[in-house]
Amino acid sequence: MNCNGEIIVGKNGNEIIECNICGFKHVYPYPKNESIAKLYTEEYYEKAQPEYIKKVEEDKVWWLEVYQERIKQISNYVENKQKVNVLDIGSGTGYFLLAAKEEGWIETGVEPSIQAYNYSKNQALNVHNEFFSEELIQELPLYDVIHMNHVLEHVPHPQTMLKLIWNQLKPGGIFCVAVPNDFNPFQNMLVKDHNYEPWWVSPLEHVNYFDFKSLTVLLGNNGFEVIDQYTSFPMELFLLMGDKFVGNSELGRECHFKRKTFEMSLLKENNIEVKQNLYKAFASSGLGRDVILFARKPKV
Numbered sequence: 001m002n003c004n005g006e007i008i009v010g011k012n013g014n015e016i017i018e019c020n021i022c023g024f025k026h027v028y029p030y031p032k033n034e035s036i037a038k039l040y041t042e043e044y045y046e047k048a049q050p051e052y053i054k055k056v057e058e059d060k061v062w063w064l065e066v067y068q069e070r071i072k073q074i075s076n077y078v079e080n081k082q083k084v085n086v087l088d089i090g091s092g093t094g095y096f097l098l099a100a101k102e103e104g105w106i107e108t109g110v111e112p113s114i115q116a117y118n119y120s121k122n123q124a125l126n127v128h129n130e131f132f133s134e135e136l137i138q139e140l141p142l143y144d145v146i147h148m149n150h151v152l153e154h155v156p157h158p159q160t161m162l163k164l165i166w167n168q169l170k171p172g173g174i175f176c177v178a179v180p181n182d183f184n185p186f187q188n189m190l191v192k193d194h195n196y197e198p199w200w201v202s203p204l205e206h207v208n209y210f211d212f213k214s215l216t217v218l219l220g221n222n223g224f225e226v227i228d229q230y231t232s233f234p235m236e237l238f239l240l241m242g243d244k245f246v247g248n249s250e251l252g253r254e255c256h257f258k259r260k261t262f263e264m265s266l267l268k269e270n271n272i273e274v275k276q277n278l279y280k281a282f283a284s285s286g287l288g289r290d291v292i293l294f295a296r297k298p299k300v
């Protein structure tokens, strides 16, 4: 693909362009596939994220609540609710799959990291220790639901992966995708008015930078019909309230605990509507830490 566009930020010799061809922001040139493969099979959970599994485990109760909510949202759009076949691409520690299994869905995960794969196996989850690839899908059936949390921002030429996902969904099937919501209005405000550097730019790990608009267009260009959008807590609120957690992982953790406490109160049965109305309002203003889209593969 002949990518081109205005350079919007440069970091450590890597430049991010507003690509006119792809329609979203990405590192250009993209890193080579081999270095990416090594990062996620061997290095990611060991070196790049040494405490990652431990931290995620500390948050297990909250993650399960978050994913139960997401599964209920997906479920609203699933036509045949009996024996729902779900594929989670980049299933990590397997908590989405656990929540899906609890819902009675038939779970399959794909996870290249050996540490995360072993952790999932210990929870008796059905996971392939591989990348989601052309070769792997030869062995896989078609799915009613495909879920992908925080993967697409790591993948060079994400259009290729979206084509594989499209092929692996049943007609009428649901694709739920979540990525960081980058260059969002709160972040831009913090850079412009509060002297922050664009701290969310991390070109070695994140090669793509999406927002609600660009991800919606990308899914549309790949044949999906986007039917709903949602988000997670806008973490930048802490920065705007004076909790300067950028570069301070301890304070970052504290802010994360506050957001968990807030969400755990809202996730209770009687308050879930309050949470959903609030977070949908954030999403429709382009705010919230994640872009979460629910899309359908049309039947015809």
Ligand SMILES: [Zn+2]
Pocket: 001, 002, 003, 004, 019, 020, 021, 022, 023, 026
């Ligand atoms: Zn491009």
